[in-house]
Amino acid sequence: MGIPGEFPYDAGLHPGGYTTRLWTMRQLAGLYSAESTNSRFRYLLEMGETGLSLAFDLPTQLGLDPDAPAADGEVGRTGVSVATVDDLKTVFKEIPLDRVSVSFTINATAPMLLAMWIVAAEESDVDPAALRGTLQNEMLKEFLARKAYVYDLDTSVRYALDVVEYCMEHLPGVNPISVSGGHAREAGADAALEVACALASVDAYLAGMVERGHSAEQVASRFSFIFGTDMEVLKEAAKLRVARRRYAERMRDRWGVTAPRAMRLRAQVNTFGSALAYQEPLNNIVRATLQAVAAVLGGTQSLHVCSFDEAVQTPGPLGARIALRTQQIIAHETDLARYADPLGGSHVIEGLVEELGKEVDDWLERIEARGGVAACIRSGWLEGQIEELAYRDPGPTVGVLETSPSESERRLLQSEAHTTTGGRRDIERPDCEPELTRLRDDARAGRNILPALIEAVRRRATIGQLCTAMRPADDLSAPSLS
Structure with missing residues (x-):
């Protein structure tokens, strides 16, 4: 076992762990309109949230205006609808952009949303250089798992690298890409393949930036990562230790990186929506709590906890508040944040780390033998491996024998639901x-x-x-x- 704050950082990135700084509590939010999203953000900040996380609807994710025929039925369904910078300015109304960190869950249209964020800051008298936050901007995982892409693979990755390059030159407080293993996991990958997908994608992005003339050390220092946690608490905690160790070693050995910041894997962890059940939805509070504990024991830097109602709808106010309170209770009413490395020295954790590490190495060797992650995406081989693993996962098993929620559960969910029509929204198109x-x-x-x-x-x-x-x-x- 390693020592917190020391290479290879498996025991944690900082010597004091959470005793010196808690993880960022960042609940994903994005409702039908910019106004309703702004209201939810201010509500969450009042409840003690320490970072904002913005979700967008499918038309925005795919570069469709909300009055486009193809957007009909989907406007505002999975997040906020943003057509112009004025929508984004409304989302952030009365929110100090130079003091609140914002995470953008956006990929194919990340360049557009970054431009809007910059202009929204300028027009709010905030220097864009003072912006803080993260852009997901991760196109390899879109082709591999989520499928929300607009352009071909090469063009999509090129635009993602444009974002990385611009942020490196102009926005020192913005993480320009969040390399994801979590989405492959949600699609069916196991814990080892989740880590391997993220590490293999790092090689692809770094190679592209080095080809543009940037040093691997400069680029890697701006990377962040997305992982998830499922129900095997100790294994999920061990997984984050493996990810940090393998990342640090690969940065040093493959890329010649020496700066500690560039070798530290900084992770946003989301509890898994695929682990939730729509039957007996209050059971999801227990599931999400255990997954959050796994993330904290694993040493995450940022955490999103799923709401109990998230299996059937955009989280309502009650679900969002309970999810945030879950993080706060773990941080302030338990002893999990009082020790820099609470799992250090555990023979169980050591065994899980060794086992998972070997599995990760095996996946990485198989991906590299097939030409790297992009080649594995083009051939369909990697997606096929994920699909095969998905069939082995039974998903939630407790309380799911019923085919639908009970009447009392249905009333609870409906009382909290945010009603949306999904209809088109007319907008003006200026002469530009x-x-x-x-x-x-x-x-x-x-x-x-x-x-x-x-x-x-x-x-x-x-x-x-x-x-x-x-x-x-x-x-x-x-x-x-x-």
Whole structure:
């Protein structure tokens, strides 16, 4: 077992663990409208949340304006609808962007949302350099697991690297990419493959940035990661130790990194939605609590806890409050945060770390032998492995014999539900053709698209206009929700 704060950081990133700084409590939120999302954010901040996490609806994720025919029925369903920078400004109304960290759960349209965040800050008299937070901006996992992509794989990764490059040069407080293993896990991967997918993706992103002339050390210091925790509490805690150890070793041995910051794997952990059941939904409070304990024992830097109602709807106020209170109770009413490495020296943990480490190494060797993660995505091999593992996972088993919630449970969920129509929302499209032409030219010439994006956003270009302008010349298709 390692020592907290020392290479390879399996025992934790800092010598004092949570005794010197608690994890960031960051509950994912994003409701139908910008106004309702702003209200939920202010509510969560009043309840003691320490970081915001913004979810977007599918049209926004896919670069569709909310009045596009293809968006019909999906506007506001899975998060907030954002068409222009004015929507994002409303989301953050009366929220100090220079003092509150914001995580954006956005990928294919991450460049557009980054440009909007920058302009929203400028127009709120906040220096964009003072912004703090994280962009998910992780396209490899979209092709592998989530499937919410707009462009082809190469173009998608190129735009993701544009975001990384711009943030490195202009936004020191923003983590420009959050490399994910958690989404592969939600799709069916086991714990070892979850870690391996994230580490293999790191190699792909680093190679792309090094090819652009950046040092691996500079780039890696800006990476963050997304993992999840399931119901095997000790194994999930051990998994995070394995991830930190393997990442530190690979940074040193494969990439020649020496700076401690670039070798420290900083993780956002989400409790798994796939572990929730819609039958007997209050049982999900227990499930999410145990998964949160696993994340804390594993040494996460940031944590989202699923709401008990999340298996059937966007979390209601009660579900969101209980999920946040779960984190606060763990932090302040238990002794889990009083020790830098509470699992250090455990023979059980040591055995799990050794076993998982060997499995991770095996997956990494298999991925590398097939040409790396991008090649494994193109061939379909890696997705096939995840699908095969998914069939072996039974999911929740307690309290799921009924086919639907009881009437009392249904009333509880409905009383908390945020009702949305999913219908289209009309928007205005300004005349910003010169800015869109510049964006189109920069996209097709291979230049970094962020400067042109920011100018177009200032002129109130819509996300649909931006997405169309960035489309490769040989790709005339439109994104679809099907």
